[in-house]
Amino acid sequence: MRVLLVLPAEKSIFNYLVPVTWALRTAGHEVHVASLPRFASTITQAGLTAVPVGHDRDPWRITENRPEERAALRAGVAAPYDLYDVPGSATWDYLRDGMTAAVKGWHRLTNFPMLADLVSYTRYWEPDLVLWEPLCYAGAIAAKACGAAHGRLLFGIDVFGATRVDYLRTQARQAPADRVDPLADWLGSYARKYGFDAGEDLAVGDFTIDQLPASLSLDAGLDTVRVQFVPYGGAAVVPDWLKRPAERPRVALTLGLTATEVFGGYNVPLSEILLGLSELDVEVVATVAGDVQRTLPPMPSNVRMVPYVPWHALAPTCAAVVHHAGAATLATTARHPVPQLALHFHFDQPYLGRKLAEHGAGLEIHTGDATGGGVRDAVARLLTEPAFKARAADLRDEIFALPTPNELAGTLEELTAKHRTR
Template identity: 40%
Template sequence: MKVLFVPHANRAHLHIMAPLAWALRTAGHEVRIASQPEIADAIMAAGFVPTEVGQVRTAMPDFYPGRRADEAQPIVMAPGDRQEMPLQQDLSRDGALEKLSRASWGFALFSTEAMIADLVDLIRAWQPDLVLWDSMVYAAPVAAKVCGVAQARIMMGPDAITQLRQATRDEGDPLRDWLAPVLEGYGSRFDEDVAVGQWSIDPMPPWQWRPEGPHFVPIRPIPFNPPARIPDWLRQPQERPRVCLTLGESHRNGRGTEAPTSDLLDAVSGIDAEVIATFNAKQLATVDRLPSNVRVVDFVPLSVLLPTCSAVVHHGGAGTFSTALDCAVPQLIIPGTHWGFQWWGPVAHANGLQQQGAGRFVADADHLTKEALAEDLALVLKDPSFRENSERLRREITGVPTPNDIIPVLEKLTREYGAGPTTS
């Protein structure tokens, strides 16, 4: 069969999709990847020929569901105070309709009319049997619906869209309000499959919270890195424990939503460990002096670095989270600013890790103190149960079907749901 992948214009999201794309390709299926021009080079680096749709975005929108004007400044914590860990299931407790409205507005910026039109033209010309789409890119299910092609989401975090839509069922549906007129313009109609996919491929671990309702097909996340060389220092014997400090690929533009680099470096300066900080020049612009125990590298593949680490401190992104799980490394999570982090996944990741005894929710970027991070890092490095539980979770995740394992499932579901062309 022919399978069209539609990732968000974000390299980290593409890397989550890439192992499944290659599993389909090596199983003999034809695969294309269509996205906005920003990640064309990344698609080529992953081994595929990109098909560009839509236009280059000149800037990312200021998109944080539920943000209010009075939340724009960091919160000053009293000495010794710690932020209580929020819960993913509480995202819809207050202001669910406002959060869903902001989410729908943001998704519309990611899925422009031009991108939808390009995808419709591509699907009509190439006639794929299945469209697999990043859970943030609604241009894909709209185009698939217009063309009568089977389609499924690939989750990039918790299913917050379902969570919020279930909570606002009696108040309204901003997602429908946006997409229904678009579909009507093509002579089609909105239905639930457009909102949540005909099914959802879910690389999140089985113990992570998710709403009831959608058809989830579990898949084991496989770490995927862009082309890189292993640095010489990583081949040398370690003299003391190593800690990775990273904000991932999605937080390298310094948009002010992540924890300040200077605060993170200050917090790790006193620990007896070698800290590998994957920061670029922009992230280091406000740093006057590096602590003596910190080595800064612009990029190093986490799948190579993390097996040498005793802990990883990060923002809670799906790629870093999954790679750390695969490497059995205890995780300390510091999500971005508190007005949006339950949407993207860090809170759900932190909830599960802390409940499983394999990590800690330190604080979000607004509530972070260097004392909190230093305290949690010392605890994780000292207490062997964090490593033991991380190793247990790794053993459990190996039992989840791999991308190769789910190919027959995708073939079966495509036959069941496909109403359009079947040219393979």
Template identity: 40%
Template sequence: MRVLVVPFPWKTHLYNLVPLAWSLRTAGHEVRVAGWPDLLDAVAGAGLTGLGVGPGETPTVRRQRDRRQTSDRAAAARRAPRQGLEPLFDLRPDRARLSWEQACGVFDDLVLPQARRSNDPMMEDLVAVARAWRPDLVLWGAKAFAGAVAAAAVGAAHARVLYSVDVYTRLREDFLHAKARQPPHRRADAMRDWLAGWAARYGVEFCEDLVNGQFTIAPFPEAFRPDARPTTLPVQFVPYNGPAVVPGWLAGPPRVPRVLMTFGDVADDGPVRLPLPLERVREILGSVAGLEMELVLALPPDARRALGEVPGNTRLVESVPLSEVLPTCSAVVHHGGTWSFGCALRHGVPQLLIGRAFDAPLKSGCLDRAGAGMAMTPAQADGPAVRAALVRLLGDAALRANARRLGEEVLAMPAPNDLAHTLREVVAAHRGGAALAPR
């Protein structure tokens, strides 16, 4: 079977796809990764075969271009609080839905502009690659919609691979629910118009599969899949962080409870945007200085230099492989990023989310529902609040037991190797008996 992997054009999104890509390769399938040229070094570094599609830009150049192209309206939408979007993050089965105006605003001001900037430049190249190679299956990272269009253009099965809790399916369903209740002249659907325009170039009619995939591969346990769908295939979250060296201080067990505090890394070769000002970080370190613990604080070099001297129970590092440090930790404080969140789940570590990401409220709600963590906004995260949260994370036996239970649930999910075998059967069913490329 031939499998074309299409990541959203950021290294962290590529890393999310590496374990499954390697599982397919070791199962005997042909695998190629098609991505923006600036991803190809990372693809090769992971031992995979890469194909360049789209512009040859570096992440820094792309960020500068994106800032120039971002409208004032979209920039304001990113900065605006999530007022009115509470239904999107509500876990109750009878939750209210977003209104038409709310759903349109999120799609038109946030989702679609980013999708166009990231997908339009690689669409034609990607379809040409698919037509030349004829994959049986296209695995596209969430938001890499060009993968769905390319798959449809060549009749390949295709799946969306999530990197987080599936907030985008909820958003689309709320949009369609509200759209059906509008008079015909008000049923504008910019997402559909964009994808339908591309699909028509290649003789394909629009269908919702272009938005959410023929099926979805989801990396988190059931509690973190609030809208279960029969077309969802669960898979274990297996971290891949790129090349890493285990530091010497991790060689033995910690003498006191270890806590990791991390606010992201530099996997995408750009500056880390800390959710808290350094003055607040200093305040937090002062507040927790008296706790019997080893606080491992990961910060980029410029922030470490600016932070200055730290308390005796704090170890200041630039970066650390999460899959190595988290098994030694009793708690973790992070910004809600995919790798911190997923690794903590896998290793059964209680979490404190100080979130800024769009999906942070949904992650926080799932953690709270499972009784395995806590959350606060950056504005709430002062010294006393973080100290109180850490005291609870380290001392609440029920919370710690729930975190361990979630870790057991993750490990009980199908591993990528198991899913690799399942995918051949799923692809054969979706292709209606069409012959697959030899293994």
């Protein structure tokens, strides 16, 4: 069958989706990946076929020299999908106002530039299945326009589907005059334009592919297929120092690429944390952007700072890791019996950090509470209390019990036959 993956021009999201895409390719299916033209080289570097659609528009670059607009854009990406950051925040006012702002802002900004060209391509190429990143509604619209089955391919917990379910549940309790639904109205306008009936599948897909185990997931109550997460981080080279065993227990620290590439810096006292970790009898390996490294004071000899190292190669060599609770980083580490400390900030990070701690495979600290001493003491617990490693092994086993991406291919063939309308 023909499969089209549709996603925004965001490398961190694309990397998370590559293994499932390749599994379909190696199962014998013809696979294309559609995104903005500037992203074509990233797609082809992964050995996949790129379909440039629409015209380039990078909201982060547009606001690069306008900090107030960038801050508003950053907030707009989260709301209303950050409601799981603070339990109990799903009020109607928050959901209604947040969804209205999201549709007028981020959703239009990221989907409109590719939509018309994408619909034209799907009507020409006639894919059987369209997989789309959960905020790339252009994929759902284009799939419906050509009669393809379509599903969401998650890059983390399903805050988007769960928010949609909570929105509809809360909307039903409002007075009829206040039951607004800006997302349905926006998607419905494209359904009318391209000549098909609007349905809730435009918001949540015919089905959802979740790459996290149940212990780390947010159950939205939707038709979900769970698959084992397999890491891919782009071009990867194992450095010389990683070819040898560590002389002391190794502790790795990463705060993610997005912190510096998009948001302009880290939101924790990095030098304080590194100095605190150096007080332990460990080898610290920290991935720190080069320009940030130059601003830090000299570090003790047991602290190694590198701009990048393949996390899937580093994590198995560690006795513990510290990270920002990014889904891919956390899930990559979880494939090994390695305890984790999550320094979470916003969006889905607090939820993932809580789920990790509830499972017992690690600990969590909000970045607003992170200090050098606090991080040092938490890591000392991870290294010395056997229960953390035992629960990390249980989490690894739960992941390995899930179907691999290759095993998922047959399920997707069945779902395609069920939902395709052409």
